[in-house]
Amino acid sequence: MSEDLLTMKKQTAEGRDENGQRVSAGDRQASLIAAAASLFAAKGFNGTTTKEIAKAVGVSEALVFKYFPTKRTLYAAILAEKVTVNELLDVVEAAVTKRDDHRVFTMIASYRIRPGADSTFLRLLLFSALEGHELSELFFGKHHKVFYDYLAAYIRTRIDDGAFRSVDPLLAARAFIGMVVHHRLLHEIFGVPMHQSHETTVATYVDLFLAGLIRMPIGRKSSSRRLR
Amino acid sequence: MSEDLLTMKKQTAEGRDENGQRVSAGDRQASLIAAAASLFAAKGFNGTTTKEIAKAVGVSEALVFKYFPTKRTLYAAILAEKVTVNELLDVVEAAVTKRDDHRVFTMIASYRIRPGADSTFLRLLLFSALEGHELSELFFGKHHKVFYDYLAAYIRTRIDDGAFRSVDPLLAARAFIGMVVHHRLLHEIFGVPMHQSHETTVATYVDLFLAGLIRMPIGRKSSSRRLR
DNA sequence: TCATGGTAAGTAAGTCTTCACTCACCTAAA
DNA sequence: TTTAGGTGAGTGAAGACTTACTTACCATGA
Missing domain, CATH: 1.10.357.10 (Tetracycline Repressor, domain 2)
Structure with a gap:
């Protein structure tokens, strides 16, 4: 049990911010959008995988889908965000x-x-x-x-x-x-x-x-x- | 066996030109390049599948790979073709x-x-x-x-x-x-x-x-x- | 000052589909 | 009878998306 906790600590350190804290939904969404934007910009929508996006942010792929039900939704969020001139x-x-x-x-x-x-x-x-x-x-x-x-x-x-x-x-x-x-x-x-x-x-x-x-x-x- | 042949006849009618003739390698390549060009132009390299290309020309996917060993080769052929100013x-x-x-x-x-x-x-x-x-x-x-x-x-x-x-x-x-x-x-x-x-x-x-x-x-x- | 339970953040390990590419075979024609 | 054009039926890998589960956090009342 104690060793279980230890390994756990190490593994779950991924989805945290620099202080080891869990990140709020808003912040997480924002960082996903930012990461996805630069990936889509670099390789296009079809050229980018949801796995890559997750990896860029340092979370599991599943979490991406928790915040954005589909890849397209994420894309839409980016475009919506960028509209400020x-x-x-x-x-x-x-x-x-x-x-x-x-x-x-x-x-x-x-x-x-x-x-x-x-x-x-x-x-x-x-x-x-x-x-x-x-x-x-x-x-x-x-x-x-x-x-x-x-x-x-x-x-x-x-x-x-x-x-x-x-x-x-x-x-x-x-x-x-x-x-x-x-x-x-x-x-x-x-x-x-x-x-x-x-x-x-x-x-x-x-x-x-x-x-x-x-x-x-x-x-x-x-x-x-x-x-x- | 006999019914096998019958269905065969009907299916193999696909890969022919309008006169039911087999098409020369050169012509086939050209038509593949043309079809691929317009598909790539419409949906990008990543957004286009080799199956679609084959379908557009009316041949099997396998034939595409007979003429162009990889999808990228086909892409290269398009670009090479277009260079004439x-x-x-x-x-x-x-x-x-x-x-x-x-x-x-x-x-x-x-x-x-x-x-x-x-x-x-x-x-x-x-x-x-x-x-x-x-x-x-x-x-x-x-x-x-x-x-x-x-x-x-x-x-x-x-x-x-x-x-x-x-x-x-x-x-x-x-x-x-x-x-x-x-x-x-x-x-x-x-x-x-x-x-x-x-x-x-x-x-x-x-x-x-x-x-x-x-x-x-x-x-x-x-x-x-x-x-x- | 604690348990404690509800909830939101997070994950591993899938499922199902599609895709690039292969293989063994077929058949028209020269 | 050879050969070049042509095919159906795969294969393994990868990709979008699920599911069932595990924490961490925090508000609340005892």
Whole structure:
């Protein structure tokens, strides 16, 4: 009996936190979501096993199913969790009211290029779109669409101001975000080496794009906007 | 025994072409590659089973393994098959020597937007990159890198001509192709509805981008390039 | 200050299914 | 009669999900 307890202690030490304490349901769910997110991002939904997820968290596979009745449920929980963008919009607000084009575009571009940190996010988004999960639409709609619409709205007001040429605002917004996202894609997904810093890249893109958008007063020399 | 033969007759009618003839190894391989390509594109490598592939072609699963010893071999065969871009470059050549910027950019953009036809291609490329197949690098290098390098080279000569502003050519090339590819991505992968025709979109993108790139002579009114 | 019992956290060891891949065999045609 | 296209019926491994069970924690009343 006493030796039984001893071996027990050693075995059951797995499903505990660093202090050997049992973990609350909420915390456990959170850590499962986090682990699953990075695994799904790395290997896709079909490429990841529930066993792996359990192992990453250091618990038994059975526990995963206690909190999430199916693998898909877990996936859904991840997507639901990731839907929070609004921070950005507040930050940009000031630049928007000041009509500081350069700053608005730079901030939007930089937000998405935030290096490393959320590279899992892009992968997750792509995977869910490719694998065609029902949730990916919601995911995209709630998280990404915001950017396009926001930027498009800004471009529209600038056109009304007479500052930008008259282009389809949504198309222009997509074009700009496309440049930036594509750059991330090349780097983070395809592993293309980049020889410039993120800042330089963003600066170049913003500069190029605004140069194409801004309605120049007659006689202004475009080369005054020469890069670097 | 006799009834055994009867059922046999009916079952073996499967692995034949429309004339009831047996199919040559080459043709069979080709049809397997085609079927596998569209399945992998739709559901990813891990999401597709060899049984499905066999069924799509109308043969037994065993036959798949007769031609392709492993599932990965089949995958490799698809990627190897898809590596052929050079057609485009010949077509663009004329526009390049004429320094017809508008046409060069439009052709490159249009090639990739070629509607429908090769939507499987984009998916396949993304899937293989995400799932991290060793082959995806080769795939990307042989098929896609060409575009970036080609366009970058063109931009470089135009800068030397004094026609374009001095920008990092590769970055600019990526930016342009990024706009276009991203547009396809939104449409074909994320299912975002597009309210413009492909032509209009490409025209807008080319126009926007060139406006940002072209070094305008003093006094030229940019609004003369107004869209639509 | 304890037992003590209800409950929530946790597990080992399955079950059932599917999947990549094999094997022994068949048969049309050259 | 050989050979190349073709098959049904497996096999072992792995994966999603269950089941029956074991703790640890904590509130409650004696």
